[in-house]
Amino acid sequence: MLCLKKSLILPLFLVPVTMIAQRGGRQSAELPKDTVVEAIITEGEQDSQLEQLGHELLDGIGPRLVGTPEMKQAGDWAMAKYKSWGIASRSEKWGEWRGWQRGPAHIDMVYPRLKSLEGTQLAWSPGTNGKAISAEIILLPEVTDSITFAKWLPAVKGKFVMISMLQPTGRPDNNWKEFGTSESVIKMNKERDALTDAWAQRIRRTGYTTRTLPAALEKAGALGLVSSYWSKAVGANKIFGANTKKIPTVDLSLEDYGLLYRLAQSGTMPRLSMKIDSKELPVADAFNIIGEIKGVEKPEEYVILSAHFDSWDGATGATDNGTGTLTMMEAMRILKKVYPNPKRTILVGHWGSEEQGLNGSRGFVEDHPEIVGNIQAVFNQDNGTGRVTSLQGQGFLHAYDYLGRWLTKVPQNIRQYIETSFPGQPGTGGSDFASFVMAGAPAFSLSSLSWDYGTITWHTNRDTYDKIVFDDLRNNAILTAILAYAASEEAQKTSREKIVLPIDPGTGKPKEWPKPVSPTRRGGLD
Known part of the structure; x- marks a missing residue:
C-alpha cells in the first residue's frame, strides 16, 4: 500500500x-x-x-x-x-x-608444465611494456591482523599474486539441482558459503578492502595481480576495471584459476608468463x-x-x-x-x-x-x-x-x-x-x-x-x-504528479522524491 x-x-x-x-x-x-x-x-x-x-x-x-x-x-x-x-x-x-585501448593478452603457465590459460585483462589495466614477464604466482596468506599482513607484504616483490577465492565447484547451480543428490547439494552450498565467508575474513584481516588491496600489493612490488570473478555459468566471468596503475591485472577462467590455486596451495610453486599489450592514450x-x-x-x-x-x-x-x-x-x-x-x-x-x-x-x-x-x-x-x-x-x-x-x-x-x-x-x-x-x-x-x-x-x-x-x-x-x-x-502533456512516498521510519515523515545526481565528468583522471 x-x-x-x-x-x-x-x-x-x-x-x-x-x-x-x-x-x-x-x-x-x-x-x-x-x-x-x-x-x-x-x-x-x-x-x-x-x-x-x-x-x-x-x-x-x-x-x-x-x-x-x-x-x-x-x-x-x-x-x-x-x-x-x-x-x-x-x-x-x-x-x-x-584514454586507454585493450591489446592482445597472452597468459601461460610455464611451470610445473606448459599450458596456455584463458584470461582477460581488466579494463584500464596497465600493460607489460611490450615484453613477456615471468615469475612465481603466490596466494594471499591467512593472517591474524593487519600488522601480520604488513610484515608479510614484502614477500610479493617480483611475484604474481592471486587475489580471489578458490571456487569449490565449476558447475552451475541448475546442474547441481538436476543431477545432485539432495545431500550433496546441501553439502556443496554449505561449503561454498563457508569458503566465501572465510575469504572475506582473509581480506578483512589484511586491513584493506577488495578495492584498496591491489594498490597495496602494487606498491609492495608485486609483478601483477590475478583474479577470477566467476559468474556461476559455465565459461562466464565478470570483467570490470583494474585497481592498479602500473602493474597488470588479469582475470582467469574458473578452471585455470583453480588449477594455479591448487598448485600454489600444495607447495608446487607454479610460474606464470604474461604479455599484456594494452596502452594508455590521450584523454x-x-x-x-x-x-x-x-x-x-x-x-x-x-x-x-x-x-x-x-x-x-x-x-x-x-x-x-x-x-x-x-x-x-x-x-x-x-x-x-x-x-x-x-x-x-x-x-x-x-x-x-x-x-x-x-x-x-x-x-x-x-x-x-x-x-x-x-x-x-x-x-x-x-x-x-x-x-x-x-x-x-x-x-x-x-x-x-x-x-x-x-x-x-x-x-x-x-x-x-x-x-x-x-x-x-x-x-x-x-x-x-x-x-x-x-x-x-x-x-x-x-x-x-x-x-x-x-x-x-x-x-x-x-x-x-x-x-x-x-x-x-x-x-x-x-x-x-x-x-x-x-x-x-497524445492530446495532452503527460501528468508529472507524484505519489506520496511511504513513511521513513527514521523521521516519521514520508520519504522525499530522489534528487538528481551530478555525473562524474573526469573519469579516471583525478
Missing part, C-alpha cells in the same frame, strides 16, 4: 496489460485500426535491420568502453547510420575520460549520441528513446547494452520511414559511461533543463536480449492512465507478455531511466525476460552477438516505436 495525498490510498496495481486494454466496455480488438501502427508492425516484421546493425556494431566495432577509440568509432558509426536514414544526429560532449571526450526527428506541432515537447551506448569490454557488450542500442536505432529507423512528421519531437539518447554510474544520462539531464522540463515520456531498455515483460509506473500517479492507453495500440502477440505495475516507486539507479525520474520527468524501463542475463552475459566475457534473440528484439523495436508514436500523438 502506498500513501497518497492526505487520506487517499492507492493499491499497487499488478495486472496483465491485456486487462488495461479493456476500456469503456470495449475490447482492444474492437478498436479501429491505426494505419501508422499497422505500418510500424509491417516494417518491423518484414524489413528488420537488426541483424545487420548488430553485425556492424558488435562484430565489426566490438566493445565500447568509455575513453577508448572503439567508443569513438561506434559513435561515428551511429551518426553515419542515422544520416543514411535521413535522421539528424549529433555527438554531445559531457566530460572527459582516461578522450566522453559523449552521448543524440538523434532527432523534429516535431511539427509541438517541437518543444519531447519523447525520448533511451539506451546506454557504452559497455564493459571483456566481450562485445552484445546484451549490455548492444540490444538496447539496436532496439532504439531500429525504432527510430521505423518511425522515420512511416511517421516522419511526428506531433512532438522524438529524440534518441545513446548514453556514454552508464556502466560507471549513469554518467552520460546524468550529464544530459543536468545540461538540458529545457528538454527535461518538456519531456512527454522516456522509454529505456537495458537488461538483456529478452522480450519486454514488465512496465511499472515509477511513482507517477497517473502513469497507469496514459501508459495504459498507449499500450492498447500494441498488437496482442507482443502485449500479452507485458505485466504492468502501478504506481510503482521512483527508480534511483540501475539504468538511465532513473536519471530522468529523479529529475521529475516521466521515464520508464522496458524490462525484459531474463534469458539468464545475470549469469551468462551481464558484464561477462560471453556477452557476444550469438547470445542475441532477434525474435524478441524485433518485438521490442515494434513495441518501442508504437509507444513513441502514441506518446507523440
